[in-house]
Amino acid sequence: MTAKGKIIIIVAPSGTGKSTLIKQLKEEFRELHWSVSFTTRPVRPGEVDGKHYFFISKEEFLKKKNQGDFIEWAEVHGNYYGTSLGFVESKINHGFSILFDLDVQGADNMKKHFGDEAHVIFIAPPSLAELEKRLRDRGTETEDVIQVRLSNAKSEIQRKDDYDYCVINDELEHAYVDLKKIVKGLLEN
Ligand code: ADP
Ligand code: 5GP
Numbered sequence: 697m698t699a700k701g702k703i704i705i706i707v708a709p710s711g712t713g714k715s716t717l718i719k720q721l722k723e724e725f726r727e728l729h730w731s732v733s734f735t736t737r738p739v740r741p742g743e744v745d746g747k748h749y750f751f752i753s754k755e756e757f758l759k760k761k762n763q764g765d766f767i768e769w770a771e772v773h774g775n776y777y778g779t780s781l782g783f784v785e786s787k788i789n790h791g792f793s794i795l796f797d798l799d800v801q802g803a804d805n806m807k808k809h810f811g812d813e814a815h816v817i818f819i820a821p822p823s824l825a826e827l828e829k830r831l832r833d834r835g836t837e838t839e840d841v842i843q844v845r846l847s848n849a850k851s852e853i854q855r856k857d858d859y860d861y862c863v864i865n866d867e868l869e870h871a872y873v874d875l876k877k878i879v880k881g882l883l884e885n
Contacts, residue, residue: 698789698790698791699791700788700789700791700813701729701787701788701789701790701791701792701793701794702788702793702794702813702815702882702883703784703788703793703794703796703806703810703813703814703815704728704793704794704795704796704815704817704879704882705795705796705798705802705803705806705814705815705816705817706718706795706796706797706798706817706819707798707799707800707802707803707816707817707818707819707852707859708818708819708820708821708852708865709820709821709827709845709848709849709852709853710773710831710845710848710849711821711827711828711830711831711834711845711849712819712820712821712827712830712865713819713821713830713865713868713871714797714819715797716868717819717865717868717871717872717875718795718797720872721795721875721876721879722795724876725795725879725880725883727792727793727883728793728794728795728879728883729787729792729793729794729795730794730795731779731780731783731784731787731794731795731796731797732746732747732748732749732750732780732783733749733750733777733778733779733780733797733798734749734750734752734757734760734766734776734777734778734780735749735750735751735752735757735775735776735777735778736751736752736753736754736757736775736776736777737749737751737773737775737777738751739751740836749777754776757769757776757778760778761776761778764781765778765780765781765782766778766779766780766781767779767780767781767784767805767806767809768798768801768802768805768806768809770799770801770802770805772799772801773841773844773845773848774844777798777799777802779796779798779802779806788813793882793883799852800852800855803816803859815860815861815882816859816860816861817859817860817861817862817863817875817878817879818855818856818857818858818859818861818862818863819862819863819864819865819871819875820853820856820862820863820864820865821849821853821864821865822864822865822866824846824849824850824853827846827849828842828846831845831846861878863875863878
């Protein structure tokens, strides 16, 4: 029988550097599959439907939710996001490990559904001031959106020790080395 794939979830307040670190992980660990979530948020420049997310309308999202298509779903910063149950089960049952980018609600719900099979890594910013700087410098959000994300970050950071692992993204290279060690260990066990 094929061994089940691993469920590896990365959680971080928006602006911490999660996408940057995940990009490096995807380049290095080619065997990791990517969980493509469904979302109602608008497409950002450079994003591809079906690759970064499945971009759907609010009506379509609610229909899927009511059909029980999602393991977990959440409203994050005013948009809906959901993880497809069928997608995840078919991957792990075929032995493929999956990398997830979720918010704290998503990670909590994945833990509820999969228990110890779900491995959660929290990425924390070195400080709130640095987080604010990164969000502003990225320049992808309006001021209103930045304020919502910073306010959410304050409560999310308090959860940093609630998960299986915590990596501080101060110096990017150091954070990546720490993260890589954790992922390598999970994939080898
Ligand atoms: P997230 O996916 O967590 O919202 P991003 O990966 O988009 O965050 O990173 C937010 C911004 O911070 C980007 O402009 C990115 O280049 C920058 N960044 C990421 N990690 C670091 C770091 N360790 N030091 C300084 N800037 C960083
Ligand atoms: P972004 O809009 O910046 O891509 O993502 C915003 C937030 O939504 C991030 O914290 C990301 O982790 C979270 N997110 C993305 N997909 C899902 C999902 O399927 N479920 C949940 N709960 N959160 C998600």
